[in-house]
Amino acid sequence: MKVAVVGATGLVGTKMLQVLDERNFPVTELIPVASAKSIGKEITFKGKQYKIVSAEDAIKQKPDVAIFSAGGSTSLEQAPLFANAGITVIDNSSAWRMEPTKKLVVPEVNADVLTAEDKIIANPNCSTIQMVVALKPLHDRYKIKRVVVSTYQSVTGTGVKAVDQLFNERKGIDGPKVYPYTIDLNVIPQIDVFTENGYTKEEMKMILETKKIMGDDSIAVTATTVRIPVMGGHSESVNIEFAHEYDLSEVREVLANAPGVVVVDDIANLKYPMPLDAHDKDEVFVGRLRRDETQPNTLNCWIVSDNLRKGAATNAVQIAEYLASKHLIGQGVAV
Numbered sequence: 422m423k424v425a426v427v428g429a430t431g432l433v434g435t436k437m438l439q440v441l442d443e444r445n446f447p448v449t450e451l452i453p454v455a456s457a458k459s460i461g462k463e464i465t466f467k468g469k470q471y472k473i474v475s476a477e478d479a480i481k482q483k484p485d486v487a488i489f490s491a492g493g494s495t496s497l498e499q500a501p502l503f504a505n506a507g508i509t510v511i512d513n514s515s516a517w518r519m520e521p522t523k524k525l526v527v528p529e530v531n532a533d534v535l536t537a538e539d540k541i542i543a544n545p546n547c548s549t550i551q552m553v554v555a556l557k558p559l560h561d562r563y564k565i566k567r568v569v570v571s572t573y574q575s576v577t578g579t580g581v582k583a584v585d586q587l588f589n590e591r592k593g594i595d596g597p598k599v600y601p602y603t604i605d606l607n608v609i610p611q612i613d614v615f616t617e618n619g620y621t622k623e624e625m626k627m628i629l630e631t632k633k634i635m636g637d638d639s640i641a642v643t644a645t646t647v648r649i650p651v652m653g654g655h656s657e658s659v660n661i662e663f664a665h666e667y668d669l670s671e672v673r674e675v676l677a678n679a680p681g682v683v684v685v686d687d688i689a690n691l692k693y694p695m696p697l698d699a700h701d702k703d704e705v706f707v708g709r710l711r712r713d714e715t716q717p718n719t720l721n722c723w724i725v726s727d728n729l730r731k732g733a734a735t736n737a738v739q740i741a742e743y744l745a746s747k748h749l750i751g752q753g754v755a756v
């Protein structure tokens with residue numbers, strides 16, 4: 422299968438190449454795309470060198486699928502050019518996520534909504550992806566009424582420039598800043614810009630995307646999203662109110678049997694999910710499972726995942742795998 426990776430030099434794009442390789446996605450030809458400044462440079466994939474090309478040149482080569490992680494404005498401009506040429510786009514930016522005609526997909530939750538007609542498919546926000554993978558099996562079993570989530574998000578969630586800012590600050594170098602404040606040894610309760618209701622755009626993404634992916638507008642979600650000086654891996658403290666009573670040991674069982682979820686919950690041995698342990702893993706790790714003793718039918722938990730993998734690259738590649746396995750892209754290639 423011919424695969425274009427748009428944004429191939431970025432943090433997500435680099436991880437995308439690694440995940441395509443590790444998961445043995447049947448790439449017969451890779452077409453790496455990046456901004457004008459990178460065209461002509463070479464990248465290595467599976468031991469082979471590939472030259473970075475422009476979007477126009479990539480379209481001419483007619484890839485079966487184009488996986489985008491090049492920012493919202495690039496997606497808005499270039500994804501329709503690929504789609505109009507019959508190429509299926511899987512987009513990591515926020516550009517198309519809430520567009521009613523576009524599907525927003527986390528394969529463990531709603532891959533079945535995809536059809537051959539979907540030419541631009543949106544990958545959700547990283548914090549939303551890891552949360553819904555854990556929420557879905559619980560919603561199916563106990564029906565979720567309300568979710569209160571606070572996030573602890575790493576700097577790789579903002580891209581290469583944010584990693585540079587953290588390292589520069591750590592070394593005492595006065596370099597360019599992508600955050601409005603120092604991030605090293607600090608905590609910034611703002612991710613993305615503020616919206617009119619006082620929530621940030623990241624918080625609104627978690628609220629709106631959760632309803633869309635779960636296909637249930639009745640789930641109430643409120644979010645506080647926070648940037649912390651951790652290199653990779655997002656963590657979330659999540660309070661979930663169910664419509665029905667639950668049994669805590671059954672909750673552990675439901676989560677342990679859910680696709681993509683690993684339960685790490687053994688407080689006697691100080692075992693709980695942490696970003697360093699989630700690094701370079703595809704799963705969503707759930708722990709600190711306990712009753713909210715202040716109200717009925719309510720659970721507290723702690724959810725951690727690698728934002729560059731399940732939060733971005735892995736989820737996108739899983740969508741491509743699903744499309745290929747259902748013969749919705751490519752020429753009936755088995756994955």
Ligand SMILES: NC(=O)c1ccc[n+]([C@@H]2O[C@H](COP(=O)([O-])OP(=O)(O)OC[C@H]3O[C@@H](n4cnc5c(N)ncnc54)[C@H](OP(=O)(O)O)[C@@H]3O)[C@@H](O)[C@H]2O)c1
Pocket residue numbers: 427428429430431432433434454455456457458459460489490491492493495513514515545546547577578579580581582728729732733
């Ligand atoms: N980081 C995460 O955890 C995460 C998670 C989910 C989704 N995302 C989304 O994924 C996207 C990329 O994030 P990132 O963290 O990888 O950012 P990044 O490290 O800053 O990389 C950006 C990439 O986009 C390319 N690019 C910029 N302008 C372009 C253009 N006009 N045409 C083609 N390529 C262009 C860059 O190429 P050059 O090297 O040539 O500049 C680079 O490859 C963003 O939309 C982000 O919201 C990120």
